[in-house]
Amino acid sequence: MKKTLKVTGIVVGSILLLILIVNIGFTLWLKYQLPDYIKNKTPYAITYKTLNVEILSGSISADDILIKSKNPNDKKVLAIDGFVDGLNVSRLGIIDLIKNKKINTNSIRLTNPRLKIRLAQKKTKDSVKEPMPFFIRNIDITKGNIDVINPDDLKAFSAKNLNLEIKNLSLNDNPNELPFALDSYKITAKDFFAKISDVYTINSSDVKTNNGQLEINDFELKSILDFKDWEKSFTKQKSLFSIKSKKISFNDLVFDKAKLNLKNAQFINPEFVIQNRDAKIIKPKNTKKNGIDLNFANIDIKNGTLSMLKSNGEKxxxxxxxxxxxxxxxxxxxxxKNKLPFKFKDYKIVGNTFFYDSGKYYNLSLSSFNMSSQSIDLMNFKMIPKMSRAEFVRTIPMEDDQFNISANRIQLSGVDWTFEKELDLHLKSAKLHNVDANIFRSKIPKDNPKEKLLYSKVLRNIKFPLVVDNLSLINSKLVYEEDKPDNNGPGKVFFTNFNLNVKNLNSNKKKGTNTKVPIVINCNFMGVSPMKVNWNFDTSDLRDNFTIGGYINDLPANDINPFIKPYMNITATGTITSLDYNFKGNNDIMNGKFKITHKDLKVALIDKDTKEKKKFLSGVANLFVKKDSQKFPESVDIYVERNKERSFFNFYWKGIEDGLKKTLLIIKI
Structure with a gap:
């Protein structure tokens, strides 16, 4: 037994002695031969004050290191010029480095590095060699001043007074994921700059971490190219971005190879600018998803501005x-996998002075808005034409409406929406206050032959589930003007103190929804006469049946002249004390009852060509005008066939017109 222990002790002692001799020998080799090796075998001239190597622990340390490239003009080789006060490498796999040419170390510490680095040119495919495997788990840089430039002498990275601590770093070769992952980091730096892609750079006056929070002051992300050059060089990108922010901060930033997580991100005084190209981008089919998952617990933007620009620089x-x-x-x-490729639990946006160029004909604006996941509140909405009426008429290829619309306030409440396979939108209430809508149509352009759908079918054609429980227009004004080329002047009808309520507005796409849509309107017709309308349709009815009825009281006949003169070549005086109607129809015909009572009513017939009053025929007509409406039947039957190239309101007016003709005159003159 004693003999065995003695032999074992001799063997172990011999091994330890051998390791010690190797360690001393390797240290002596480094001390006396490494300078010659560096001088003859590397592209750098390196000097140092001291160098210590421990094979057992894999530790290397050196002080006062001066490094210079032997040939700084050779852009095929990485160029380094600078000084490092101290270098410490721990647990370096020295045997792995010598035998397998693989750098594998636990940590590297650089003290006061002052380095200028020029990156090497990219190698051609024929000359590319497998890069040396590189594994450094922990990095520590103290008081660094580092500048890195590309082979074209453009800056790639720079930082002053850089203090950086990275724990458990791992690199990643997957191009669809983050290039690295790490457990934790700490950083402070001044005048930080980095080129992060072929297009964008970021810079900051000050970067620091404090108790797990990263703060970036005077942040700026911008393009190194102007828009024209970017547009030519990056044809698959839709937009060019720039961001400035007085301060950006966030907590618990986690880099995983496939995940980027953070909490409590905050942007102070950010300026977002997005410039879009005009041409559409054709997306390749079967594109793979970007492998990076983004999970942001809370994002705050304070006092931000946003501008989206056209390719010509206009907003x-x-x-x-x-x-x-x-x-x-x-x-x-x-x-x-969804049409909206992200989701969130809640949001709130409050803004002022919103502007949107909606295309060739209109600009939209808001003075302010307040939006959340449950409600939307818009103030001073305006939809303003870009052209005068004359310019609009000259521009449009065929007959169309021009709108000029404003609303003091628009409130949407009880908002419930999802956007997975498709949009699904449900509103409990939509209120539009003090709407002022002017609709103008000229009959000078050629007719638009496209079929005008009834509203039940318009709603049914919406491709996603839409339900609005209650829609209201409150204390509004609507004006419709139609300009005819026969010099009779524009036909004009308007409604003041207009109040509308619609229930169950729906697209007939959601099971269990009440598809019947009742509409009630109370207003003043032509600004003076009380008017009420009841209108009903059902979006599930494929025949598009509807009913519409109502009344107008105490209407001065003069007030309807702007409306009946262009269409009937008639003017009237006196008072229409009541006008009642009750129609029903579908996409083909409309019929029903029409009744009018009046007092001291007289008509004048207008010559269609000369626009002068036909005195004789007017006199004859007034012999047959129902001056005392009580002597005639209470109502007349109306019947009109629908011109499907005209709107529902044209169809509706034709019913009123038919009733007026049959009640104002006994015979057709």
């Missing part, structure tokens, strides 16, 4: 000031 959208908050934003493999 297509702008927001002078806004605050925003988004909670639990998530974009991952599951959400990427």
């Amino acid at each position: 297509s959208l702008s927001l002078a000031k806004f605050d925003a908050n988004v909670k639990e934003f998530l974009m991952d493999d599951e959400t990427s």
Whole structure:
């Protein structure tokens, strides 16, 4: 037994002695031969004050290291010029480095590095060699001043007074994921700059971490190219971005190879600018999802501005000031399958002075808005034509409406929407206050032969589930003007103190929804006469049946002259004390009852060509005008066939017109 222990002790002692001799020998080799090796075998001239190597622990340390490239003009080789006060490498696999040419170390620490680095040119395919495997788990840089430039002498990275600590770093070769992952980091730096792609750079006056929070001051993301050059060089990209922010901060930033998580991101005074190309981007089919999952617990934007520009630099959208908050934003493999490739739990956006260029004919604007996942509140909405009426008529290829619409306030409440396979929108209430809508149509352009659908079919053709429980227009004004080329002047009808209520507005796409749509209107016709309308249809009715009825009281006949003169070549005086009607129809015909009572009513017939009063025929007509309406039947039957190239309201007016003709005159003159 004693002999065995003695032999074992001798063997172990011999091994330890051998390791010690090798360690001393390798240290002596490094001390006396490494300078010659560096001088003859590397592209760098390196000097140092001290160098210590421990084979057992794999530790290397050196002080006062001076490094210079032997041939700084050779852009095929990485160029380094600078000084490092101290270098410490721990647990370096020295045998692995010598035998397998693989760098595998636990940590590297650089003290006060002052380095200028020029990256090497990319190698051609024929000359590319497999890069040396490189594994460094922990990095520590103290008081660094580092500048990195590309082979074209453009800056790639720079930082002053850089202090960086990275724990458990791992690199990743998957191009669809983050290039690295790490457990934790700490950083402070001044005048930080980095080129992050072939298009974008970021810079900041100050970067620091404090108790797990990263703060970036005077942040800027911008393009290194102007828009014209970017548009030519990056044809598959739709938009060019720039972001400035006085301060950006966030907590618990986690880099995983396939995930980027953070909490409580905050942007202070950010300026977002997006410039879009005009040409559409054709997306390749069967594109793979980007492998990075984004999970942001809370995002805050304070006092931000937003501008979207056309390719010529003109604004297509702008927001002078806004605050925003988004909670639990998530974009991952599951959400990427939906039409909206992300989801969130809640959001709120408050903004002022919104502008949107909606195309060739209109601009939209808001003075302010307040939006959340449950409600939307818009103030001073305006939809303003870009052209005068004359310019609009000259521009349109065929007959169309020009709108000029404003609303003091638009309130949407009880908003419930999803956007997975398709949009699904449900509103409990929509209120539009003090709407002022002017609709103008000229009959000078040629007719538009396209069929005008009834509203039940318009709603039914919406491709997604839409339900609005209650829609109201409150204390509004509607004006419709139609300009005819026969010099009779524009036909004009308007409604003041207009109040409308619609229930169950729906697209007939959701099971269990009441598809019957009742509409009630109370207003003043032509600004003076009380008017009420009851209108009903059912979006599930494929024949598009509807009913519409109502009354107008105490209407001065002069007030309907702007409306009946262009269409009937008649003017009237006196008073229409009541006008009642009750129609029903479908996409083909409309019929029903029409009744009018009046007092001291007289008519004048107008010559269609000369626009002068036909005195004789007017006199004859007034012999047959029902001056005392009580002597005639209470109502007349109307019947009209629908011109499907005209709107529902044209169809509706034709019924009123038929009733007026049959009640104002006994015979057709």
